[in-house]
Amino acid sequence: MQEFEKLGLFYLGRERPASQPDAAEQLALYDSRDLVTHALCVGMTGSGKTGLGISLIEEAAIDGVPVIAIDPKGDIADLMLTFPELRAGDFEPWVNPDDAQRAGQSTGDFAAAEAKKWSDGLAQWGQDGARIQRLRDSAQFTVYTPGSTAGVPVSVLGSFDPPPVRDAELLAERAQSAVSGLWRWPGSTPTA
Numbered sequence: 001m002q003e004f005e006k007l008g009l010f011y012l013g014r015e016r017p018a019s020q021p022d023a024a025e026q027l028a029l030y031d032s033r034d035l036v037t038h039a040l041c042v043g044m045t046g047s048g049k050t051g052l053g054i055s056l057i058e059e060a061a062i063d064g065v066p067v068i069a070i071d072p073k074g075d076i077a078d079l080m081l082t083f084p085e086l087r088a089g090d091f092e093p094w095v096n097p098d099d100a101q102r103a104g105q106s107t108g109d110f111a112a113a114e115a116k117k118w119s120d121g122l123a124q125w126g127q128d129g130a131r132i133q134r135l136r137d138s139a140q141f142t143v144y145t146p147g148s149t150a151g152v153p154v155s156v157l158g159s160f161d162p163p164p165v166r167d168a169e170l171l172a173e174r175a176q177s178a179v180s181g182l183w184r185w186p187g188s189t190p191t192a
Contacts, residue, residue: 011029
């Protein structure tokens, strides 16, 4: 078992001092007990916030730690694009045809190249499709999308809709009763 598979240790990658490019890479492990209740990741554009956030979320999911992530840009939804078998056919529906064309490849060939790149990249970090499957088996991922139907739509405005009018007289009577009840509330003074 890899050292980073221990419960409570979040594997964030490997580190090597910039001053020693030939030095052996050390595992970058984070003790999950240091994330007491909340976390905030702040940094400049391109500094790796999203990558770090996704790594932390994946590690938390594998360890059974619940996560609610608020992501206005939508990058973290990529967590749902996990392909344990790393097959080209799994990648192909997500290939941008323009990217494939710019690379001078068909979408199938581009997808195969992406699958190989992911497989090779994971192997360099001591991971494989089995770990991706473990992630998928460890958590239920749901994307809530306010104002959109791309995920699970969320709208609080619908709760402010008026009730359906089946009987206009009954609705007027209920409104009158509610207003009269408020006027009789202790400490209230009717003004009408």
